[in-house]
Amino acid sequence: xxxxxxxxxxxxxxxxxxxxxxxxxxxxxxxxxxWLAIVGHNGSGKSTLAKSLDGLLPFTTGEIxxxxxQLTPETVWQVREKIGMIFQNPDNQFVGATVEDDVAFxxxxxxxxxxxMLPRVKAAIARVGMSEFAQREPSSLxxxxxxxxxxxxxxxxxxxxxxxxxxxxxxxxxxxxxxxxLVRELRQTQHLTVISITHDIDEATIADxxxxxDDGQLVDEAAPATIFAQGExxxxxxLDLPFTEKLKAALRQRGIEPxxxxxxxxxxxxxxxxxxxxx
Amino acid sequence: MSNFIFGRxxxxxxxxxxxDPRAKLLLSFCYIGLVFMANNLVSYLIxxxxxLGSILASKISLGFFLKGIRPLIWLxxxxxxxxxxxSPVGGHVYFHWAFVNITQFGLVNSGYIFIRFLLxxxxxxxxxxxxxxxxIATGLASLMKPLRWVRVPVDTLAMMLSxxxxxxxxxxxxxxxxxxxxxxxxxxxxxxxxxxxxxSLIPLMVPLFMSAFNRAEDLSTAMEARGYQDSEHRxxxxxxxxxxxxxxxxxxxxxxxAAILATRRW
Numbered sequence: 001x002x003x004x005x006x007x008x009x010x011x012x013x014x015x016x017x018x019x020x021x022x023x024x025x026x027x028x029x030x031x032x033x034x035w036l037a038i039v040g041h042n043g044s045g046k047s048t049l050a051k052s053l054d055g056l057l058p059f060t061t062g063e064i065x066x067x068x069x070q071l072t073p074e075t076v077w078q079v080r081e082k083i084g085m086i087f088q089n090p091d092n093q094f095v096g097a098t099v100e101d102d103v104a105f106x107x108x109x110x111x112x113x114x115x116x117m118l119p120r121v122k123a124a125i126a127r128v129g130m131s132e133f134a135q136r137e138p139s140s141l142x143x144x145x146x147x148x149x150x151x152x153x154x155x156x157x158x159x160x161x162x163x164x165x166x167x168x169x170x171x172x173x174x175x176x177x178x179x180x181x182l183v184r185e186l187r188q189t190q191h192l193t194v195i196s197i198t199h200d201i202d203e204a205t206i207a208d209x210x211x212x213x214d215d216g217q218l219v220d221e222a223a224p225a226t227i228f229a230q231g232e233x234x235x236x237x238x239l240d241l242p243f244t245e246k247l248k249a250a251l252r253q254r255g256i257e258p259x260x261x262x263x264x265x266x267x268x269x270x271x272x273x274x275x276x277x278x279x
Numbered sequence: 280m281s282n283f284i285f286g287r288x289x290x291x292x293x294x295x296x297x298x299d300p301r302a303k304l305l306l307s308f309c310y311i312g313l314v315f316m317a318n319n320l321v322s323y324l325i326x327x328x329x330x331l332g333s334i335l336a337s338k339i340s341l342g343f344f345l346k347g348i349r350p351l352i353w354l355x356x357x358x359x360x361x362x363x364x365x366s367p368v369g370g371h372v373y374f375h376w377a378f379v380n381i382t383q384f385g386l387v388n389s390g391y392i393f394i395r396f397l398l399x400x401x402x403x404x405x406x407x408x409x410x411x412x413x414x415i416a417t418g419l420a421s422l423m424k425p426l427r428w429v430r431v432p433v434d435t436l437a438m439m440l441s442x443x444x445x446x447x448x449x450x451x452x453x454x455x456x457x458x459x460x461x462x463x464x465x466x467x468x469x470x471x472x473x474x475x476x477x478x479s480l481i482p483l484m485v486p487l488f489m490s491a492f493n494r495a496e497d498l499s500t501a502m503e504a505r506g507y508q509d510s511e512h513r514x515x516x517x518x519x520x521x522x523x524x525x526x527x528x529x530x531x532x533x534x535x536x537a538a539i540l541a542t543r544r545w
Contacts, residue, residue, distance in 0.1 A: 054504050077508065085504040092494045093501035097413045097445045104516035109506035111514045121516070137413075139448035153505065 004160060004193050005030040005053065010062035012048055012216075022048040023059070024216040030161075035187065035194045037207035037224070041238030045216040046197045050165040053195070054083050067160055081110075084154035086167040090146035094138040099130060099149050102138070106157040124156035125149075128182060144175025151182060155190065162187075164196040168203060180206065201228070201240045205264070212237060225262040244268045289408045294524060295337035296409045300418030302525040306532060307406045313536055314398050321542040323394060329535045330398050337409050347404040348397065355396045362389040414519075416440045421519055434510035442498070450491065457486050 012023040022045045030036050040046050051057040053064060055076035064071040066079045084106075087093045096102030103121045112120075125134050128148045138146060147167060154162055164183065168176040180203060187194050196203060204210050210227045212220035214237050220227060228234070228242050231249065235241065241249070244265060248258040259271065290296075295303075317323050334341065348355075363386065364379050374381040407415075420437030427433050458468060461482045468479055507513075 051500070056500055056503060077506070080504065080506055083504075085501075087497065087501055087504075089497055091449055092497035094445070095442065095498065095502055095505070095507075097416075097441050101441075101517060105502075105507070106505045108513045108516055109508065111512060113514060114516060114518065117514070117516055137448070138445065139452070157506075 003029040004032040004067055005195075006063075006065040007053075008063040010049075010052060010059055010064065012045075012052055012057060012059045016060075020216070021060070022216050023052065026062075026213075026216070026218050028211060028218060028221065030193060030195060032160075032193055033187075033191060034208045035184075035196070035206070036209050036211065037204035038195065038197045038211045038213060039199060039201070039204045039239060040213035041199060044213050044238075046199075046213055047165055048216075049213070050085070050163050050195070050197050053163060054085055055079055081157075082159055083161045083163060084157060084159040085163045085165060086147065086150045086154065088166040088169055090143045090150070090170060091138065093150060094146055097137065098134070099136050099138075099141070099152075100125065100134045102149055103152045103156050106153050110157065120156050124152040127155050127186075128152045142175065144171050144178060147171060147175070147179055148182065151179070151186070155186065158190060159192075161193045161195065164194065164198070166198055167196075168200065169198070176200075176203075199239070201234075201242050205242055212239075214238075227262075229260060229262040288411055289339060289343070290411075291338050291409070293336060293338040293409070295333060295405070297524065298409075298528060299519055299521050299525045300410050300414040301421055301519055302521070302528060303406055303410055304415065304418045304422060306528065307402055309532070309536075310402050311399055313539060314395050316536075316543060317539050318391070319542065319544045322539045323391070325535055325538050325542065326398065327394070329532070330401055333405060334401065337405060339405070339408055343408065344401045344404055348400050351396075351400060355393065358396070359389045359393050362392050412444050413441070416444050417517055417519060432510075434513070438510045446494070449494075450487070453490060454483065454487055457483055 006029050008027050010023055010026045011021050013021045026045075026049065038046055038049065048057060052059045053066070055071055058073070067082050069075050069078055069082075071079050094102055095105045100121050103124050104117055107117045107120065122131075122134075125131055128151050130145065130148055130152060133141065133145065133149075138149075141149070150167075162183070168179050171179060183194060183196075184206070186192060196207065198204055205224050205228065207224055210220075210222065210224050211218060212227060219237065228245055231241065231245055234245075242262075244263050244267075247268065251258050258268075263271065314326060317326050334344065363381060365385075373383070373386075410418075416437070420433065420440065423431070423433045423436065462468065466479055466482050468483070469476060471479070
């Protein structure tokens with residue numbers, strides 16, 4: 001598979017003489033079309049990494065290539081064309097006065113003529129199911145709805161890569177589920193590469209691949225099943241366990257030995273049924 | 280705050296509501312000039328008819344306008360009484376004591392001033408009641424465009440105005456939340472002497488400032504990530520269209536204006 005993003009030996013320091021860089025010699029690649037989750041506890045450097053990818057933070061040393069373009073101060077706007085970002089706080093990234101103005105914001109910046117903008121904005125709002133809210137102001141929307149509007153803004157500009165920088169961390173469980181379902185759907189229809197940066201483990205389990213980052217360093221890189229089977233080590237890294245792993249730990253304490261490899265909720269349910277019907 | 284009508288928006292569907300905000304803004308400015316042009320009974324009758332006509336066309340009940348005047352009533356009474364008591368001698372003198380003169384001239388003039396106040400407040404209330412703040416901002420930005428020739432950064436100002444308006448309710452919510460949070464920790468707002476009241480505002484203002492900085496930081500990052508470079512090199516999604524009803528309204532206004540100039544005592 002083709003690599004859409006390549007990161008080589010990336011190091012970032014907020015202050016030039018900082019002895020502990022926020023990112024320390026990070027290297028990885030992102031394949032076109034995959035869903036990559038980057039997990040780590042608070043302050044591990046996840047958001048710094050996300051902002052570096054979009055050129056929002058000028059990194060100290062290293063090299064980032066997005067879609068064949070090397071990220072430099074000259075190419076930063078070209079790179080941003082290819083990347084759409086959704087941030088954590090739904091309120092603080094809502095630029096427009098109403099939903100449709102906000103969706104149009106990215107298009108206005110690309111100097112798209114108005115006649116082209118109108119159908120595109122309308123289609124993008126319909127795509128995320130916000131048509132009846134098109135004229136609404138942000139103060140009358142819920143957090144989940146605001147994040148959906150942010151997604152509509154991404155749909156309108158149709159980038160290659162979507163970076164979710166803890167985009168669901170301020171939403172309620174229902175808003176989070178809806179948002180992730182929508183991203184999954186968009187990824188298939190729009191051929192997006194998704195990088196989701198999160199400390200929500202359940203969000204990471206739906207990824208194709210997981211990068212674990214700790215104190216600015218990449219400590220692990222594998223499929224979710226491999227990462228989440230590590231139980232105790234995740235806790236040491238300051239991460240939470242997925243629900244099924246917590247259940248297994250509780251079973252072990254009670255002397256029941258579940259299988260060691262990672263299982264999703266459905267597989268776990270199946271295993272429980274089987275072991276119960278065998279006895 | 281809730282019975283303060285001036286500056287609020289009342290969503291209704293009327294001709295006045297559907298007018299182009301630029302037409303309405305310009306009209307309100309010119310109207311104020313027009314009010315000061317009228318100086319006799321006939322010209323005042325014309326302008327009162329024009330104002331009442333606009334209010335009727337807006338479908339907003341007259342009660343709203345009277346409520347809008349209420350907070351300003353003391354200012355009006357004060358000015359009118361001052362004009363009444365201390366006007367220069369002219370016409371028939373009804374009452375004279377020391378330097379206080381109540382004359383025919385003064386009586387008529389204070390009547391005029393009273394009507395002027397009323398009309399200007401009513402018209403500006405009509406403007407804000409019938410136009411969404413967002414439309415007022417777009418209209419102002421569009422009217423400011425000629426200032427580009429004297430190098431005023433009109434697009435940047437328009438962007439600032441639109442962001443400021445969009446964040447007003449968000450920051451109001453935030454201020455409320457901070458106030459309640461501080462109340463829960465024992466701060467008494469609006470109690471005690473002036474100095475104590477001013478001091479009690481600090482636990483509201485400082486966190487509000489801090490959060491405004493954080494918001495600004497987040498917003499600028501988000502704007503940059505969405506390709507915002509500077510406000511000049513952008514296309515426009517929201518545009519205003521001048522329609523036939525705007526032209527008709529202006530024709531009516533110009534006719535009224537001409538009638539007032541014709542009947543005015545020069």
